[in-house]
Amino acid sequence: xxxxTDRGEQNLLGQFLRAxxxxxxxxxxxxxxxxxxxxxxxxxxxxxxxxxISAEYYLRLEQGRDRHPSGQVLRSIxxxxxxxxxxxxxxxxxxxxxxxxxxPRRARPESVPPSLAALVPQLPFPAFVEGRYLDVLCANPLxxxxxxxxxxxxxxxxxxxxxxxxxxxxPQWEAAxxxxxxxxxxxxxxxxxxxxxxxxxxxxxxxxPTFRRLWSRHDVRxxxxxxxxxxxxxxxxxxVHREKLLVTGTEGIVLVLYxxxxxxxxxxxxxLGALAAEPGPVADPPVxxxxxHR
Numbered sequence: 001x002x003x004x005t006d007r008g009e010q011n012l013l014g015q016f017l018r019a020x021x022x023x024x025x026x027x028x029x030x031x032x033x034x035x036x037x038x039x040x041x042x043x044x045x046x047x048x049x050x051x052x053i054s055a056e057y058y059l060r061l062e063q064g065r066d067r068h069p070s071g072q073v074l075r076s077i078x079x080x081x082x083x084x085x086x087x088x089x090x091x092x093x094x095x096x097x098x099x100x101x102x103x104p105r106r107a108r109p110e111s112v113p114p115s116l117a118a119l120v121p122q123l124p125f126p127a128f129v130e131g132r133y134l135d136v137l138c139a140n141p142l143x144x145x146x147x148x149x150x151x152x153x154x155x156x157x158x159x160x161x162x163x164x165x166x167x168x169x170x171p172q173w174e175a176a177x178x179x180x181x182x183x184x185x186x187x188x189x190x191x192x193x194x195x196x197x198x199x200x201x202x203x204x205x206x207x208x209p210t211f212r213r214l215w216s217r218h219d220v221r222x223x224x225x226x227x228x229x230x231x232x233x234x235x236x237x238x239x240v241h242r243e244k245l246l247v248t249g250t251e252g253i254v255l256v257l258y259x260x261x262x263x264x265x266x267x268x269x270x271x272l273g274a275l276a277a278e279p280g281p282v283a284d285p286p287v288x289x290x291x292x293h294r
Contacts, residue, residue: 011063013094013095014064017062019217020081024080028082029042029050042080061077071092074092078091087220090220094189110135112137112138113249117138121140121141124273125259125269126140126142126146127258129253131252132251132252133155133187133197135154136151136154136156141276143258144276146232147159149163149165156180157181158203161210168231168233172228179226181211181219182220183221183223185219186221223254224244226242235268235272236268238269238272239265240261241261243255243256
C-alpha cells in the first residue's frame, strides 16, 4: 500500500517516520543544501542529529527493530519532523498500540443508535451518520439532495475519489480529499492492518493516483468541522459550516451536519430543501466509474 516491504504493515511507526521525514525541506531547519540531494526531504542522520539520538538508533526505529522508544525520543523526533499536536499524538499512539497483543480483527458491523436514527430525519439541515471507515450509515433527505451519494451503504472515500459527480461538488477538491484521507488515517489509527482498511486502501491506491500520493504522506487529522462551499448542480455555490460530532458510546461514529454560512447560504439551503420535498431527483444520479457502480 505504501511501497514498503511485506512486513510494512507491522512497522507502522517506521512507515510514518519515513514518510514524514521525506516531506521536510532541509532549508526549514537551517540545513544548507549544496548541489543535488539523493533523498527527498531529510536524511536519516539529519533527523537523528537534530533529535539528539544516534543515527544507528534512528535507523532501528525506521526499520522496526526497536518498537519501544520513549515518549521523550518520539517528541524530539516529532519536533524535527514539524508535526503538529495531532501528528505527535498519532506517533505516540502507534507505539502504545504496538504493545497490545495483535489478534486478527474481524470487521464488526457498525450500527446507528436507535435514538440517533430517529433524530437524523427530523433535523432541519443536511445530516448523515458516518462510521469509522467513512461509510454512510444513514442520512436525511436534505443530505441526499445535497449529494445523491449521501445514502446508507455508500463510502465517502470511494465516492470522493472515484465518482466525478461527487468531485464536482468540491471546488477545492484536492484539499477536501486530502483532509478526508487525514481524517480516515486518524480514525483507524494503528489498525491500518484491519482487513477493511487494507481492502479500501488497496482498491483506491490502484484506482486513484491522487489517493495513492496523498495516502503515502501519512497526514493525520481529527475528523472535525469547518467551513466549505459546495458547487451544487442545481442551487449553485452553497456555503455551509460543517460539524462532525462524535457519537458517545460508539467506536468512531460521528454525526455530520451542514448548516448555512451566512444569509446567502441560508437561502440556497432553503431552496435545496424545497426541491428535496418535490418528487424526482434533485441532482445527478450516481454514475458508473471505470466499470464499477458504487
